[in-house]
Amino acid sequence: MLEIRELTRRFGENTAVDHVSFEVPAGLMTGFVGGNGAGKTTTMRMVMGVLGIDEGEVLWQGRPITRLDRRRIGYMPEERGLYPKQPILDQLVYIAQLKGMDRVAARTQVTELLERFGLGERTKDNLEKLSLGNQQRVQIIASVLPRPAALVLDEPFSGLDPRAVDSMVDLLREYTRDGVPVLFSSHQLDLVERLCDRLVVLSQGRRVAAGTVAELRDAGVPRFRLVLGGDAGWVRDLHGLEVLDLEGASALVEVRQDGAEQHLVAEATRRGDVHEFVRVRPALSEIYREATA
């Protein structure tokens, strides 16, 4: 498990990351969301030791992280980073060697991964000759070399077509199944909602929300939608409820006082037919907008 505790980084007057804490549990995919300049990249760079930490610490398996630990963490920087004018096999082997693999083992593993991604025929091609999707595949291979203890991926899905996203997701799932913690940032909320087990929302350098998607959706003030046989105007007169929306037989209410929704149901059945009474959970995008507002 990767733990981020009170991480803080200032650039001059500007505090880019302000006492941010969260966990990336083993075997789970943790999504890292937030707008531009929210501090996601800065946080990830601090986790990877690429950027100095002003305050706070990063723990790996419960103890302060070391350089050796970091070498086992697969990292994909925000803007794709590989040598454009070098053959893909050569540079992947080089990166694997920098991460401590010996040459022969590195070659074997790189070749295997390239074949798996359908790049077996192109090992001698320079990176820049590959399509963008294939370049992204090479990039992900670079970050999973050698078999990573954890993955920290900055915007891994940006610029990928849906099929490439799927194959990338398949690969990531393989690692989480083996217990590898995965942290990835994205601003594609639908993708995050679909993939993530957990979610950390950052806004202006602060953590504004964290938890599983279900937890976050349940966390807010409960809202209910009520659809009646007749006019729903009387709902306005009930205590402990705030009517957010009212249109003919349909009403959307927010519970301001515990148990007020029970009164609502009782009153509704007393007055006539109840077609629908359902808890409304906000979409992730809504939570996100509220949290970062």
Added chain:
Amino acid sequence: MSTDKSSPDNLDTDRRDEPPWLLVTRREVVSRITDKSFLLGTAFMVVLIAGFIGFSAWQEERTETVTLAATPDAAAMATAVADAAPGVDENVDVTVVEVDDRAAAESALREDEVDAWLHPTDDGWQLTSESSEQGSLTDVVEVVVQQQVLADNAAEVGTTVESLQAGSTVTTAFLRGDAEKAGVAEAVGFVFVFLFYFAALVFGMQLASSVIEEKQSRIVEIIAAAIPVRHLLAGKVLGNTALAVIQLMVYLVVGLVGLSFTSYKSYVPALSGPTAWFIGFFLAGFIALACLWAVAGSLASRTEDLQATSTPLTMLMLVMFFGGLSLDGRAQVIASFVPPVSAVVMPKRILAGGVEWWEPLLALGLLAAFAAVTVWIGERLYRRALLQTGGRVSLRQAWSAAE
């Protein structure tokens, strides 16, 4: 962490034979020497050096054959010229063609059948040729005719040339070698200065742009997460230094071997010592500059910025180039100890001779100390500037930035 596969501890990932800087060095060297443009450039220079030396040697050894027309009254003198020619200028070979009279000589000249025509005039001798100069022939004819006429005149008054010239010889002695030796030292000195400038500029630029390439593509973040940035810098500097020194040695060896096929071959042993010193000075000087080139690269965010961030360095290179070429006297002696200019000035002084044994050692020591300082400063600047993106980084920002 549920299965064995996920535990990296049993993966032997740390059975590392090579330190990271060596991996980086090897990559720098391999990616460069497998680069076609680098190989072609080196091959072109080798051909250029060998070709230049070969051409000079050919030019020098080439024997000029001239045909000299002479009427019967000048035949004796013409024959004397032909006989004496190789003794005066070893590259002139004179063939005498006898012609009947003045008219025949002139027409032979116009038809280009002969190169020149030698004939007596009222107060001496005249060498007539078509418009083109016959420089070497003129020199030979002047010497031979003068000797010949002088001998005749001496005989007429009952004496000999030897007695006339007795006591008139001026012999020369040089305390600091002869003019030819000084000329060779000057020429080789120029070559040293030029090679240093050329190599430092080409490899420096290459180093800086490879730093930018890594910074711009962000691969530097992947590398920095895996190994200390210090190792990355060391590997890049050492790799490029090795390449530069190897290339320089190839050029120098081709030059010296080429020289040994020319009439200057007697100088080759004497040049070997200064050449070895030059390589030493180049090594220390290049390492000092290479770190600064790496900094110039790390201050830029895009290739377009390099022009601006490397300006102080290119100025320094120019100062070294012109200083190396033009300084003399006391200024040269002082400059030969001042790094990094000493890297080119001291080898030049060694070539010229008259340097005490301790002087090169002291200069090299100072240069090495200077290199150590630039490595230290360079490492700090490089480490701090490397991971800053978004525009150019100023030296002051880089120096004081937090990591």
